[in-house]
Amino acid sequence: MTDATNTGSLYDVDARTKKRNAAEKRFRIYGMIAIGLGLVFLVALLSTIVVRGIPAFQQTKLTLPIALPEETLDKSGVRDIEVMKKVSTFGYNPLIEQALADALDANGIENPFEDAKGLKPILSSSAAAVVRDEVLANPELVGTTHTFEILAASRVDGYLKGRVTRESVARDNNIDAAHFDVVDALRDAGIIAKGFNFDFITGADASESRPEQAGIGVSMLGSLFMMFVVLGLSLPIGVAASIYLEEFATQNRFTDIIEVNISNLAAVPSIVFGILGLAVFIQFMHLPQSAPLVGGLVLTLMTLPTIIISTRASLKAVPPSIREAALGIGASKMQTVFHHVLPLAMPGILTGTIIGLAQALGETAPLLLIGMVGYIASNYPDGVASGFLDPNSAMPAQIYEWAKRADPAYYERAWGGIIILLVFLMTMNILAVILRRRFERRW
Amino acid sequence: MMKDNVENKVGVDAMNVKFSARDVQVYYGDNHAIKDVNVDILDKTVTAFIGPSGCGKSTFLRSLNRMNDTIPICRVEGDILLDGEDINAPQVDPVQLRAKVGMVFQKPNPFPKSIYDNIAYGPRIHGLARNKAELDEIVEKSLRRGAIWDEVKDRLDAPGTGLSGGQQQRLCIARAVATEPEVLLMDEPCSALDPIATAQVEELIDELKASYSVVIVTHSMQQAARVSQKTAFFHLGNLVEYDDTTTIFTNPRDTRTESYITGRIG
Ligand SMILES: Nc1ncnc2c1ncn2[C@@H]1O[C@H](COP(=O)(O)OP(=O)(O)O)[C@@H](O)[C@H]1O
Ligand SMILES: [Mg+2]
Numbered sequence: 001m002t003d004a005t006n007t008g009s010l011y012d013v014d015a016r017t018k019k020r021n022a023a024e025k026r027f028r029i030y031g032m033i034a035i036g037l038g039l040v041f042l043v044a045l046l047s048t049i050v051v052r053g054i055p056a057f058q059q060t061k062l063t064l065p066i067a068l069p070e071e072t073l074d075k076s077g078v079r080d081i082e083v084m085k086k087v088s089t090f091g092y093n094p095l096i097e098q099a100l101a102d103a104l105d106a107n108g109i110e111n112p113f114e115d116a117k118g119l120k121p122i123l124s125s126s127a128a129a130v131v132r133d134e135v136l137a138n139p140e141l142v143g144t145t146h147t148f149e150i151l152a153a154s155r156v157d158g159y160l161k162g163r164v165t166r167e168s169v170a171r172d173n174n175i176d177a178a179h180f181d182v183v184d185a186l187r188d189a190g191i192i193a194k195g196f197n198f199d200f201i202t203g204a205d206a207s208e209s210r211p212e213q214a215g216i217g218v219s220m221l222g223s224l225f226m227m228f229v230v231l232g233l234s235l236p237i238g239v240a241a242s243i244y245l246e247e248f249a250t251q252n253r254f255t256d257i258i259e260v261n262i263s264n265l266a267a268v269p270s271i272v273f274g275i276l277g278l279a280v281f282i283q284f285m286h287l288p289q290s291a292p293l294v295g296g297l298v299l300t301l302m303t304l305p306t307i308i309i310s311t312r313a314s315l316k317a318v319p320p321s322i323r324e325a326a327l328g329i330g331a332s333k334m335q336t337v338f339h340h341v342l343p344l345a346m347p348g349i350l351t352g353t354i355i356g357l358a359q360a361l362g363e364t365a366p367l368l369l370i371g372m373v374g375y376i377a378s379n380y381p382d383g384v385a386s387g388f389l390d391p392n393s394a395m396p397a398q399i400y401e402w403a404k405r406a407d408p409a410y411y412e413r414a415w416g417g418i419i420i421l422l423v424f425l426m427t428m429n430i431l432a433v434i435l436r437r438r439f440e441r442r443w
Numbered sequence: 444m445m446k447d448n449v450e451n452k453v454g455v456d457a458m459n460v461k462f463s464a465r466d467v468q469v470y471y472g473d474n475h476a477i478k479d480v481n482v483d484i485l486d487k488t489v490t491a492f493i494g495p496s497g498c499g500k501s502t503f504l505r506s507l508n509r510m511n512d513t514i515p516i517c518r519v520e521g522d523i524l525l526d527g528e529d530i531n532a533p534q535v536d537p538v539q540l541r542a543k544v545g546m547v548f549q550k551p552n553p554f555p556k557s558i559y560d561n562i563a564y565g566p567r568i569h570g571l572a573r574n575k576a577e578l579d580e581i582v583e584k585s586l587r588r589g590a591i592w593d594e595v596k597d598r599l600d601a602p603g604t605g606l607s608g609g610q611q612q613r614l615c616i617a618r619a620v621a622t623e624p625e626v627l628l629m630d631e632p633c634s635a636l637d638p639i640a641t642a643q644v645e646e647l648i649d650e651l652k653a654s655y656s657v658v659i660v661t662h663s664m665q666q667a668a669r670v671s672q673k674t675a676f677f678h679l680g681n682l683v684e685y686d687d688t689t690t691i692f693t694n695p696r697d698t699r700t701e702s703y704i705t706g707r708i709g
Contacts, residue, residue, distance in 0.1 A: 251515055321552035325615070327513060329565040329622055330542035339564070340554060 049418055056416020059197035059212060060157040062123070062186070066099040067145045068135060079139040089128035092135075093120070096127050096150065104182065107189040112178045121175040122183060124151035126206070126213045152192060154212040154409035156183050160194055163408060200416060205377045205398060211409035214402070216417050218377040222292050222392030223361060225381075229296020229388070230303055230360050235353055237300075238307030245308075246315040247337050266305035273302045274366030282370060290371035290391035298370060299360040306359060310352020314345040347439035354432040358425050364396040373397040395421050461486040461626055461656040462507060467521035469502050469511065476502045478680040480521075484626075484673075489648060489657045491667035491688065494677035495703065500660045503677070504628050507658065508544040509537040525626070542569050545619035549631040551611035553603030553618070558595050561603040561614055562586060565622035581621055589617025590647045609640020616647060620655075627651060629659040633666065645670050664704055668692050676700045 008014060013021075070077060072091055074084050094116070100123065101116035113119060127150040134148065135141050151157075155175045158164030166177040186192040203215020249255045277298035281287045287294050318341045326336040367373050372393050381387035393401065395417065403414035462484035469477035477499045484490050484507075492500040502511070509530060511517040523530050530540050542565075553561050562582045565571075572578035582599070586592040591613040595606070603614055612632055619627060629648070633641040648670050651657055661667050667674050668688060675685040676699075684691060684700045695701045 319552075321548065321550060322554065323513075324510070324546075324548055325552040325554060325618075326564075327510065328508070328541060328546035328548065329618060330538050330540075331564075331568055332538045335568055339568075344555065 049415060049422065052412065053415035053417075053419040055161045055163070056200055056413045056419075057197050058161070058194045059200065060152040060160050060192060060194050061149050062100070062152055062192050063147060063149055064096070064099045064103055064191065065145050065147045066095055066131060067102075068095065068142050070143045073135060073142050074139070079142065081136060081139065084136060084139060084142075087132075089132055092128040092132050096123060096131060103186070103189075103191055107185070107191070109182065109185040109189065112181065119179075119182065121153055121179055122156055122186075124153050124210060124212045126151055126210050151212045152183075154210070154407065156180075156192070157194075157212055158409055159183060160187070160192070161412075163412065200413070201420065204379065205393065205401075207376070208405055208407070208410075211405075211407050211413060214410070214413055216395060216398055216413075216420055218380055219393040219395050219398035220420070221381060221387060222295070222372070222377060222397075223394040225292035225387045225392070226296040226299060226394055227357055227361060229293060230299045230357060231353070233297070233300045234303045234307050234356065238304050238353075239311055239349060241304075242308045242311035242315060243337055243342070246312050247341065248333065262305050262308050266309060269365075270302055270363050271365040271369070273298050274369035276301065277366060278369045288389055288391065290375045290393075291389050292372075292392050292394070293388040294370050295367055295372050295394060296388075298366045299363060302363065302366065303356040303360045306356035307349075307353055310355070311345070311349045314348025314352070315341060317348065318344045347436050350439075351432045351436050354428050354435070358428040358432075361428070362396055362421065362425060364400050367394055367397045373400055395424070459485045459487075461526065462658075463522075463524045463527075464503075464507075465522040465524070467503070467506065467519065467523060469499070469506055469520075470518045471502075471514070472516045476680055477506070480682045482675060482682055482685055484656060484658060486625075486656045487652055487654070488673055489652045489659060489671040490673040490675065491671035492658065492660045492675050492677060493662075493664060493667050493703070494683075496662070498677040499680045500677050501630050503682075504630055504658060504660055507626070507628055508541050508546055510541075510546065512537055542622050543624055544626045544628060545622060545624035547612070547615050547619050547627065547629040547632050550635050551608060551615050553606070553611050553614050555602060555604050557600045558586075558603045558606075558614065559599040561618050562621045565618060569622055571623065585617040585621035586614075588620050588647075588651070589613045590643060590650075591617060607640070609636050609643060612636055612640065612644060613647065616644070616651075620651070624655065626656045626658065629657065631660050631662060634662060641666075664692070676703060678703070 072095065073087055074080075076083055097116040097119055100119045101111055104111050104119075111119065130150055131148055134146075152160075153175065155164050155169065155172070156179070159180055160183070166180055169175055169177065169180075183192060199213070200215045201220075202217035203213070204218040205215070206213040245255060245258065277294060281294045281297055282289055287297075322340050322344065323336055326340045327333075331339065364373065371391070375391050375393050375397075377393035377398060379390075381390050381392065399414050399417040399421065402410045402417060405411075460483045462482075464480055464482045464484075467477055467480040468475065480503060492504060494500055502517075505511045506519045506523065507530075509519075511519055519531060525540070525544070529535070554564065556564075559582055562585050563572075563578050566578060566581045572581055583592065583596075586595060591610055594610060595601075595614075603611065606614060612635070616627075616629075616632070632648075633644050636644065645666065648657055648659065652672075659667075659670065671688045673685070674688040674691040676683045676691065676695075676697075678699050684695060684697045686696075691700060692704060695704065
């Protein structure tokens with residue numbers, strides 16, 4: 001029955017070889033299709049994120065000279081800050097509206113409304129607070145006319161970005177098409193313009209009605225403080241645990257159980273860690289709610305298995321001959337590990353740590369349960385201690401929060417936040433790759 | 444079964460004995476790898492361990508500096524005395540023992556550090572040098588003893604792993620002698636080397652016997668004949684015959700030894 005494969009001419013490709021080659025070719029095609037599909041998904045994902053998120057990095061602003069008359073802002077004329085504080089934003093609003101009306105006049109644009117107050121929907125409701133803060137900081141501005149950059153309302157911003165149209169505001173009782181006529185004219189006059197939105201990157205979250213003012217900066221700090229906690233706890237604990245398990249522990253039932261459980265822990269859904277953190281850190285230990293410290297502790301629990309697994313893998317990868325060499329000239333076990341094994345395993349450990357941190361940085365679910373989602377991160381922490389202990393949000397929690405809010409302007413910001421988060425994650429991953437390349441050992 | 448092992452020949456050489464093994468058994472779990480070994484290893488002598496692969500040469504060698512401690516399933520029984528002191532006594536720290544009994548492995552295993560640091564590491568951790576100058580001196584002396592000084596003296600900062608195989612092995616020998624051991628154990632030190640490097644290492648071993656007791660495991664009977672004064676033949680975990688090298692190769696008493704050296708087993 002056997003084919004006389006070996007007796008035929010080399011020039012005749014026999015049936016079995018043909019079949020084998022065909023199988024190989026098919027497999028290559030499957031592989032290429034798989035990679036192609038992966039690439040298509042990646043490109044679709046990235047382009048969606050970029051297209052939807054980029055507008056968040058632009059914000060529409062008005063450049064307005066605003067008269068700051070003494071009689072409304074500081075009747076006493078002594079520029080006493082405490083007295084000036086008595087004038088609330090309600091005192092400033094008419095000034096800004098009037099300034100806008102004057103700007104219309106100066107540029108020959110007709111105001112379609114009865115009075116200056118009719119122009120209010122064009123302005124962000126944060127405008128008065130911005131002007132007031134500036135005046136309180138520089139009382140000498142009172143009595144002069146000063147040029148301010150103030151935010152336009154999010155509908156106006158949306159109109160310039162194409163998110164809001166005249167039709168879509170037909171049933172909107174905040175703003176109507178007539179306002180957009182004014183906006184068009186103001187844009188032509190150079191008073192309203194889109195610009196790069198630094199405040200989105202550095203700013204604080206804002207209330208539901210002021211999406212134009214919201215930024216991710218404060219929750220970025222929240223994430224940063226959480227990462228300090230995660231790094232500070234999970235790296236030493238994880239590395240110590242792995243070194244013990246890998247180099248010192250004797251192999252017995254007990255260490256086997258620990259080993260299996262660490263692998264299991266790595267597969268536990270993150271929300272479980274969240275509820276554990278709620279029960280242990282907040283309800284039992286009474287640590288502050290919504291605090292980055294607690295978030296960091298919860299994420300540490302989550303990151304530890306990742307770090308332990310990657311550390312053990314890199315310790316295992318150090319050739320046993322190095323350990324023998326060190327032991328053979330009379331190094332103790334500990335010297336062997338710390339002088340020879342650990343330095344060689346370091347790049348792997350760091351890579352694993354960075355990947356663990358990146359995972360933790362993007363984690364949202366456990367933060368739900370300890371109150372970091374839904375918290376309005378509107379205040380910068382005023383020091384290191386308050387950075388750890390004061391309520392805050394975190395980047396992914398902030399994104400989730402924005403995506404949940406009704407206003408489409410917030411939806412746009414959620415996409416923008418995702419871009420920032422992805423930039424962080426990619427930077428960390430690139431760092432991991434560079435570290436691995438840089439410290440890779442040539443034996 | 445008694446005849447499987449040579450009688451212990453204490454007496455003539457007693458003054459000169461470095462290692463003395465009495466009824467040594469080594470087990471890997473249930474595998475009885477070394478059976479009733481009795482042997483006296485002499486000072487300032489090269490002793491060769493020969494025998495077919497898997498007969499326990501490495502296992503016995505590693506029990507002389509307690510490297511077997513690092514294998515969890517390995518168990519050593521019997522007495523092994525170094526200068527009359529039991530190396531397995533509970534108060535003995537294997538780290539101190541290994542400083543006295545250096546080891547060179549089959550595959551050259553320099554640390555991925557500079558040539559200088561490869562040599563200096565042992566003296567550093569054992570506190571053999573009080574200052575940099577003394578350490579430099581130790582490094583130079585050891586590299587000279589390792590017969591590699593001339594080749595590397597201009598690049599002590601280069602990585603030890605960048606040397607050729609033969610140079611690496613001589614570096615490892617230099618590293619082993621840097622801690623001033625009294626015994627040097629070598630497990631097939633030339634099996635990864637080419638003939639020229641092998642010749643260099645053999646020459647080195649010959650010089651080392653002036654100051655140390657050297658034990659070398661080898662697969663090559665020519666090598667055993669060339670470098671050793673004493674030869675021990677192992678077979679299936681037994682020490683079959685132990686005698687002067689010339690006697691083993693010219694006039695073996697045991698038929699198994701004869702079969703092995705004439706190439707009929709192994
Ligand atoms: N680390 C180990 N674990 C379990 N068994 C081992 C180990 N090392 C060696 N052995 C066993 O011990 C016996 C002797 O091996 P070894 O001493 O390496 O022989 P040789 O060096 O003479 O070739 C063999 O049966 C081998 O399978
Ligand atoms: Mg061996």
